[in-house]
Structures are given as structure tokens and as C-alpha cells.
Amino acid sequence: MPFTPPAAMETERFRAYGARHVDELSARFGIPQPIARSMKALAAVLPFRVNEYVLANLVDWDNIPGDPIFQMVFPQSGMLPAEDERRLAELVDDPAAKKELRLAVQQIRGSLNPHPSGQKQLNVPTEDGQEVPGLQHKYRETVLYFPGQGQTCHAYCTYCFRWAQFVGDADLRFAVPEPSRLIDYLGRHPEVDDVLVTGGDPMIMSTDRLRSHLEPLLDVTTVRTIRIGTKSVAYWPQRFVTDSDADDVLRLFEKVVASGRNLAVMMHFTHPRELESDIARRAVERIRATGALAYCQAPLVAHVNDDPDTWSATWRAELAAGAVPYYMFVERDTGPYEYFKVPLARAHDIFRSAYLTLPGLARTVRGPVMSATPGKVVVDGVTETPDGRYFQLRMLQARDPRLVGRPFRAHYSETAAWLDDLRLADDTPADIAAAIGGTLPAVTDAIESASWLSPELARA
Template structure:
């Protein structure tokens, strides 16, 4: 097993020219890549660079395409504007101002952030906490986010006041980049505080198994982290790592296999999820291999997401009909043990919407959808139809079928974005 660093080292924009030269890009292509990186920051670990990317296949390697800015991620006029600024050695402030204006146009319909739905306790809004569904609270403990919180006392007080909550999800910036000690300070009170036995499950959303498996192997506090996992499980809670994987190569290294075994040995489970991404994993064979490998390693396939509509969405997104074809073809190729996975799923503002099928009804095709989760529990598992649209890429691109706009859940779904955006969903730049 090739050695990996116990602490991740990161490559940034300053390293782009050398790395893209290694990938065989011309001087002009490298400059265009730097231009895109001014808008979509480049930040990748040495593990990805050294262990996951096949440099003989770059720049067409799927992991390379996933983590490196691509010259065509932005409309040409934006890329060329930044190229001109770079060529004349414009000031950092000027470049940053132009990049910020471009990013605002890319994110003209941004995904709601957790702080937009922060609950209140005793009349005060709770930063870093989102009561997303009746039974689920999201907690952002990591310091990198402006909506993160270190106030565990307020969290425990809120949970104690809401006995219907059974599930706590740690999310935001990857919580496992916290030290084991910092993470313990945030979790241990939940295990010992009175009045919190209704919290049955603790979930941790993380990409470390795919991008930094040394977190569980050779990191200075790896042992402490695994001991914390064991303590959570011994305390009677279900602990699940919601592990982000995008490509089977992330599972093929000895480091990933060892890390997964160590996590599972603590009694925690690993549930896997990831998005369907154009030019990276938009192939049924890739998804079938991903699910089979995860199942063989003791993980549980959970979600296959539709790529979210933010940032360079037109570069990575796959039409819903195509996503369903990819998912269904892969689903048919795996055993029942892999069929715990659900998809293609849109993590939308009202909740998680799955595209179940494309039925023919009286000679017409429709999209059959269902809310797997919703802020309004009465709508959970409720099927509904949309008009067939092979170009639709997100929930708000769809129109109700058979004039059912006033039937649940369409009023809720249609109210998630201004009508002007719904009428012209492609107008995103």
C-alpha cells in the first residue's frame, strides 16, 4: 500500500499551471483553466492528486474532470473576460470583483442555505441548526461555515424541547475534518444529557472515506475518532456515516478498504450517496460497479442524487429522463442487496423527490414522481405526475400533468421558486 500523508496537503490555484501542464494542456488551455478557477475555486488534496487521478488519461480522466476547473464550465464570454484580466496582470481586487459578479449570475437560483431555516428557542434564532423535517435536525458543527455553531448547550436544549426528533445529522463543512477532540465536545453532551433518549440515530455526512481515508488510519487522532464512534454505539445510538462517493476508483485503493473496515468495526454503519454527474459517472456500468463494490465492502447504497442546480450546473447536470435511464439500467444489473439505493433523487427545497418511472398512460408519457421526505409529512410517499419533458433537469423545469396544479403536492413544489424562473427555467446564466 503506497504511503499517504497523515494530514491532508492541499493544492490551490497557485499550483494549477504546473498540474494542468502535467495533464498535457496547452498554454492557452492552462490560462483558461486559471480563469475558471477565479470563479470556481480549486482546492484538492494530495491523496486525490497522487492516488485517484489517472494522469495517463488526463485531462479526460473522470476524477480529473471532477476536481479540476474545466475551461468550458463558464460561458465563453465570462471565461474570455477573465483571460483578458489575467493577461494584463489585473489587480487581485479587479479579478475578484469580476469573478464575484459572474458567480452571482451562475447562482441566480441558489440552493437554500441552512441558516434560512434555522429554528428558534426562547425567541432566539439558533445558528448552525436546521429543523429540516419533523423527525430530523441538521447540525453544522464545523467552523468553516458562517452558519456553524459551537453552542452545544443550545442544541441539546432545542432537542430536549422537541421529543419528536429522532435523527440528528451532522453536516455543513465536512464534520470529520474537525479533530476527534473537537467532535467529541460536540457529540458527547448528546450522549449524556438527560431527556435526549429520543435521539435514536446520529448521522455524519462526510467525503473522507473517498478523499482522505487516512483520517481513519494514520491521522494523529484516528484512534480517538474511532473510540468516539464506539462510544456512540455502546451508548445505544445508531451511528451512520453518510459517505459521499462519486466513482468506483474512490473505493479501489487499499486505504479506502482499510478505512471502511475500521469504521465498520466500531459498530457504525456506512450508507453511501453521490450525484449522477455528466462526463464523470453518467454510465449504468459505473453505478452498478459502485453499488456492488460498496455492498461487498459492507456499505449500504442509499441515494443516487440528481446533480444540484448551482454553480456550473449546465456543465455537470444530466436531464432527469437520462438520469432515470442510467439509474434503472444499473439497478437491473445488481442483486437485491444493492437495491437499498434510491434514485434518481432531487434534494429540493420541500424535500427529497424521486423520479420513480416514466409510464405510458392512454398513449401519453409522463414522469411519475414521489416525495421520499418532505417538510409536510402528509405528502411523504405521495405519488404525482408531471408532463414528460426529456430536457427537464430539475424539479422546477417540470409542469403538472393533466391539469393537476392545484392538487398536492404541486402547490408546494411550484411555490419553491419565483414564477419568472419557472416560466424560463433554462435562463440561468
Template sequence: MQGFEQGPSQFERYKPYNSRSIRDTSYWQRLTPALQEAMDVVARVMPFRTNDYVLGTLIDWDNIPDDPIFRMTFPHRDMLLAHEYDTLKRLIEQDDSIAIKRCIEGIWRRMNPHPAGQLTHNGASLDGKILPGIQHKYRETVLFFPGAGQTCHAYCTFCFRWAQFIGEEELKFNARESQELVNYLTLHTEVTDVLITGGDPMIMNTRSLASYIEPLLELAHLKSIRIGTKSVAYWPQRFVSDKDAPQLLALFERIVAAGKNLSIMGHYNHPVEIRQDIARQAVANIRASGATLRMQAPVIRHINEAPADWAALWTEGVRLGAIPYYMFVERDTGPSHYFAMPLARAFEIFQAAYRTVSGLARTVRGPSMSTFYGKVLINGIETVAGEKVFVLQFLQARNPQWVLRTFYAAFDPHATWFDELRPAFGERSFFFQTEAAITPELIPVLLQTA
């Protein structure tokens, strides 16, 4: 195929490690006893998975535990509340399996496993049947969770979909076959975009991925297919040296040849992830297929707080042909108490980075919060009518009439998430809370509203 290069790779075959098998590697001995203990305790609550590329290339082992990729992938004591950690550690020492399970389940409930109503309010149904692997939050966009793609090449410790990976079926949403998606889209012709997500769809082999995608190519009203993936950073070999990498890129070419826009939504959290030769080759191969690569990630305490890192990531992305797309705010789920930062600080980081990059990198939008009501942009911190406020705007919304509506929240230097904000100027509620009480029954009506 045109433009495809299969280069050499230090790690020719993907091999994952979990919290047990990592102990059989030389990296385990590089962990202090305290970090080993944290692995034993915290990894029982939060999923752990990594691979040779992350371990051998991305992590700077001379800088642990402060290395950003290490913090992104390895558990730390403070990811649990102090009393949770101490209780769970004691129960493990007592080898009380029933009490351990009860303790872990209590922590999961406290961690808000499905933020922003993603399980209870975004679900789709067809002929009265709930479709567990399909979410339809916005009128023109459907999210699809293929059952075979509900894991990743490595897990991020801050992942807002951590509940997909802990083995509890009632917390998962995934589809077992693609025909339900086709049937749903055939009925909902207002949908122009499908986002295939997970987990990570790129964990699947090309044949499996194609079985989900190729039926979509016959739907004329479907204009764009997006694939959300962290593999561009955690396992770029998927696009370069994996056994079926040529077939994967040929699939991308078929999608584009069918007249669909194909966007690879690449999750890059730190510039070190795109500085590796094989990662850059992955970008080149994706672009050569006719697909577009967009860059997005949350701003995370302990990992990417430096504006210079964001500026370097966006600038290098532009140089390689990837489009800076979103800086997200860390969601209120999982160990958010450890990773979240004040919204004011997130805006300062975005603004400081944005000021230093060229117009070509200013395609990026942020900081953005994926809330229950929609995707809310922090557009500024200003003083209006004598009051310091957050200037907010809907980039996307459950009610399409709210899109691009600007509104104001009272400035709160400590708020880390949208739900902690209050209306400015003495108002009792935000406009979207009074214009419509959003209920599961109302959502289908809103989705079809012009």
C-alpha cells in the same frame, strides 16, 4: 479497540493544495497550457482544493482531462459560461482587481448559491435568535454545520455547497459552538436524527468532533447521528493511518455504546474511489466500530454516466459491508449547466444499473431531487391515459402529509431539474402548490404536524 487496524499509507500526512500551491507540484507540469489557464480563471470563481492522495492515487494522469476524478476536482473552462470566461480572463490580463471582484460576484449570483431555500427557508431559531449553523427542513431531522468542519480534504467541482468555501461570510452557514444545538434539540423533542455536515466534519480532529457529538448522547429522544463525509473517498487515511484515527474510531464506539445509531454517510462518486486498499480498510474499520456506512452520490455528466460504474460501485459496497443509499440528481447550482443531465437520462442510468445488481444492492433509491418542497424520487417514466409522464413521489417533505404521495409531471426530455417540470394531464399546478402556500411562517407548523 476491537477490529481496528492501522495499516501503512503511501501518504502519511494530509497536505492540501490550492490553486496557487498546486503550481509547485510536479502535477502542474502535466497540465496543458489550456488547463493551466482554466485553473487561473475558473478557480477564482469556484473553490479548488486537493491533496496528495487524490493526485497520486485516484487520478489517472494518462487520461486527463477525461479522467472522472480529474473532472471532479480540477476546474475546466466550460464550467463558466463562455462570455463569463472571456470577460474574466480579459480582466485578469488587465489586472483590474475591482472589476475582477465585481465580475466574480456577478457569476456567484447567477450560480444560485443557496438552492432549494436552504438558507432562507430551512433556518432554525431559538428565543427569537437565528441559529446560522442549524437547519430544520424536515420534522424529524436537523442538519448541523459545525464551524470547524466547513472545508473538505478536497473539493468537488460540482458541489452544491460551493458557497461555503469561497470566503464570503454572508453566503455561509456555520455554528461556532455546540450548546445552541443542544438547546434547540432539547426544545424540539420531535427530532430523532441529527446530520452533522459541512463541508466535511471529518476534516476536524477527533477532539473537536467529539466536543460537538458527546453532548448529544444525553438526549434520550435523539436516536440517530449521521455524519456526511467525502473523506472515505478523498482521504480514507482518516479512518486508518491518521495520528488520531484510533481515537476517532473509539468515539464511534462510544456513540454506539450510548444506544445511538451512528451512520457514516459516505460520498462515493466512482468505483475507483472504493477500489483502493486503504479505502477498503477504512470501510472495515468503520464497520468494526459498530457504525453503519451508507453510500450516496449525485449522477453527474462527464463523471459517472456509465450504468456499469454505478453497478460496480454498489456491488463492491455491498461486498465490503457498505449500504447503497441514494443516487441524487445534480442540483441547480454552481456550474450545473456543465454537469447536469436530463432527468430522463438520469433515470435511464439508474434503471440500467439497478437491473444488473442483486437485491442486496437494491437498497439504493434514485434518482432523487432535494427540492424546496422535499425529496422527490423519479419513480418511472410511463404512459398514463395516453400521456407520457414522469412518475414522481415524495420520499421526504416539508409537510409530512405529502410523504409517499405519488404525482405526475408531463414528460420533458430536456428538463434537468424539478423546477422545470409541469403538471401532467393539463393540471395548472401540482397538489402541493395548491394545498398549502409554504411560507417561512408556516414551516414551524408543518414541522410539528403529525
């Protein structure tokens, strides 16, 4: 069904603020000087960007620094080790220390595991001995595509596992200027029926630019689903309502749907406040009116949403807006991980407590899910046995498709926050143990034997 043009609304111009605006923002919103000094120091390492909509509509300025949205978008003391923060604060304030600051920033970023879960080592496909730029191919049926013009966002999340995309280091960045290599790759890999356009945020692009990346996919008959990963509905819903090309982007969505493909807009909502504004709900409504599917996902992060009531309210708000609650992710082991991580035992308790409050239509959500090196691993529960307590785990998705759906166990831990922290049970199947074992050769062997890379198995 065609979308309906919005009622008259005031067009708001997008304006972003970064590290050089910290003093301006501090004066405007009354940010205490100790907090502002920490923000300046940390913003030398961690990407910082916010916009007028977030500042005016989402942050509770009477509750800083504890406000969850403030924690989400402003660098905070504690996100880096105290010694690194102290060192940065000294160098940032010293005009004569620019070279030393650059070296310190490079060193600290390198210690933050910029590409977790094998993104650089394992996910980037190679052909004829050369990496295919701007792509990741972790799962048989799905390719991730990083259009170069979409590798920024309307605002940056402090917990973002792709923070390395935004720091200006080409060696850390996934990006490609146009889709010809993607189209060629898809032609040689007919097993791929799902392309996830990601970033950054593809919706930061103009409609004309986005069209140049999406329309060529419509000529690839084997691609049946196109997904767009975006935080824009939360951070800049004007993109779909009042921006000058808002109607154009919705017509582009309609064209994709009319081609017979599924178009899924993968919306990122971390807190229910992001869906409280009329314009955010209107953005979801307009997207859905094009025939696009609306799915929602976000990580569980300390200081932001690590309680059942927040998740219950978020999932209910998504359902009320007509979107599908999809994933609660576990915060990945990258960036300011120690600040944001939530132990798996507590993550499971939060998920279960929130899940019990939901109506049936919202129980589509899955979690807590670790998007780890071997694949997506969900914590299904905790079991008591004569031998002790165990996490009941399951491979929701896997590099080796033969592992998908397979259950296994790990010894219960109050402190483990990631797959690598767990000790697998003695009865773990050998192929799952090899994939999860933490050694790249074991994972590589699993990939090389997987059916999506084996013509013999693919024909079977």
C-alpha cells in the same frame, strides 16, 4: 465489537493544493497550458482544493481532461459561461485589476444560485424572531448541524452543491463554533431524533474537536441517530487508518454506538475508482468494526458518472466493502449546473439500467432523487397513457410530513433536469401542487401547517 488496530502502514502527511499551486501541478503532471489557464480563471470563482492522495491514487493523468476524477476535482473550461471565463482570464492575469476582479467574482457567484432549494430562505430555523445559526431544519425529525471547524474538505468536488461554504464569504456560509445552540434547540424540539453533522466535511476536524461537537449530543435523550456526512473515505482514507488520531476517532465512534444511538457514516462515492485502493476499503472496514452503519450516496453528474456501468460498478463496490448503497441524487441547480446536469429522462434510464444489474442486497439504493424545495422527489418511472407520457414521481421526504410517500405525475420531457422544469399533471393533488408550485408563500403555508410545527397536530 472493538476495532482491530491496522497492520503497519506508512503514515502519510496530509497536504492540500489550491489555486496558487496551479502552475506547480501543471509542471508536475504535464497539464497543458490552455487547461491550466482555464483552471486559474475558474478557480477565482469556484473553490479548488486537491490533495496528494487524490493526485497520486485517483486521477488518471494519461486521460486528462476527460478523466472523471480530473473532472471531479479540477475546474474545467465550460463550467462557467464563455464570456465569464474570458473576463476572468483577463482579470486574473492583470495585477492592476484586483478590485475589478473582486467585483466580477462577486457578481458571477451571485448568479450561480449559491443556496438552492430554500436553504437560506426556508431551512434555517428561527426562535424569538432570530435565526439559529449553524442549523437547518427542513424535515420534522432531522436537523442538520454545521460545526464551524468542519466547513472545509480534504478536496473539493467541482459539482458540490455547497460550494458557497468554501469561498470565504461569511454571508454565504453556514457555521457555528460550538454546539450549545444546537443542544438548546434540540431541548425545545423533542420531535427531532436525527442529527446530521455536515459541512464541508466533519472528518476534516481532529478527533478532539469532533468529540466536542458529538459528545454533548449523547446527553440529549430524544436524539437516537447521529449521522456524519463525509467524503473523507474517498479523498483521504488515512483519516481512519494511519492518521495520528485515527484510532481515537474510531474509539469516539464506539462511544456513540455504546450509548445506544445509531451512528451512521454517510459516505460519498461518486466513482468506483474511489473504492479501488486497499486503504479506502480498509477505512470502511475499520468504521464498520466500531458498530457504525455505513451508507453511500452521490449525485449523478455529467462528465463523471453519467452511464449505467459506472453506477453498477460503484454500487457493487460499496456492497463488497460492506456499505449500503442509499441514494443516487440529481445534480442540484447551483454552481456550474449547466455543465453537470443530466436530464431526468436520461437519469431515470441510467438508474434503471444500472439497477437491473444489481444483486438483491444492493437494491437498497433509491434514485434518481431531487432534493428540492418541498422535499426529496424520486423519479419512479415513465408511464404511457392515452393522454401521453408522464413521469411517475413520489415524495420520499417532505417539509410537510403529510406529503411523505405520496405519488404524483408530471408531463414527460426529454430536456427537464429539475423539478422546476416539469409541468405537473392536471390530476396532481392540490396540496402537492401547492408545495411544488415554485412560490415561496405556498411552500411557507405548507410548512406552517405541518405537524412538526403544530402542537395540536403533534398531540393528535
